[in-house]
Amino acid sequence: MLKKKSWIWWLTIFANSNVTTTLYPNIYLGKNYYNSNLIGKKRILKHEEIHLKQQRETGILKYLFLYIFILPLFWNKYRFNWEYEAYIQSGTSTKNTLKYLRKWNYGWLNNK
Numbered sequence: 812m813l814k815k816k817s818w819i820w821w822l823t824i825f826a827n828s829n830v831t832t833t834l835y836p837n838i839y840l841g842k843n844y845y846n847s848n849l850i851g852k853k854r855i856l857k858h859e860e861i862h863l864k865q866q867r868e869t870g871i872l873k874y875l876f877l878y879i880f881i882l883p884l885f886w887n888k889y890r891f892n893w894e895y896e897a898y899i900q901s902g903t904s905t906k907n908t909l910k911y912l913r914k915w916n917y918g919w920l921n922n923k
Contacts, residue, residue, distance in 0.1 A: 812836060812837050812838070813837075813838050813840060814837050814838070814839050814840065815839070815840050816828040816831075816832070816839045816840060816841050820832070820839070820841075827841075828841055828842060829841050829842045829843055830842075830843055831843055831844045831855050831858075831859055832859075833859045833862040833863055833866065834866075834871070834875075835863055835866040835867055835871045835874075836863065838856070838859045838860070838863065843855065844856075854901045854902050854903065855901075857900065857901035857902065858897045858898065858900075858901040858903075859897075861896060861897040861900050861901065862893065862897055865893050865896070865897075874893075877889040877890070878890050878893065890917070891912060891917075894911075894912060894917065895908060895912065898911060898912075
């Protein structure tokens with residue numbers, strides 16, 4: 812189910828109201844979604860649908876623990892693999908995927 816993010820998301824560090832976030836079974840649409848063109852919106856939704864599938868298969872509590880509580884300042888193989896899969900399968904190039912995963916909010920994740 813698609814939902815618009817409310818102000819409460821500003822209380823989070825990495826999932827503020829600017830970015831789209833998935834917590835099974837919902838996709839919370841951030842400003843990045845509304846400010847995107849049609850192709851961008853489709854990629855964002857595909858990316859988040861992949862995260863829904865990952866959360867369902869892993870179990871939401873285990874997924875969140877492995878995604879969030881393994882400190883992002885270190886290399887987190889779970890988070891890296893999940894994000895890499897979501898970016899690539901949503902149509903992002905390998906070059907851009909690795910560029911995104913090197914940013915501070917992903918904890919400089921990069922092993923490829």
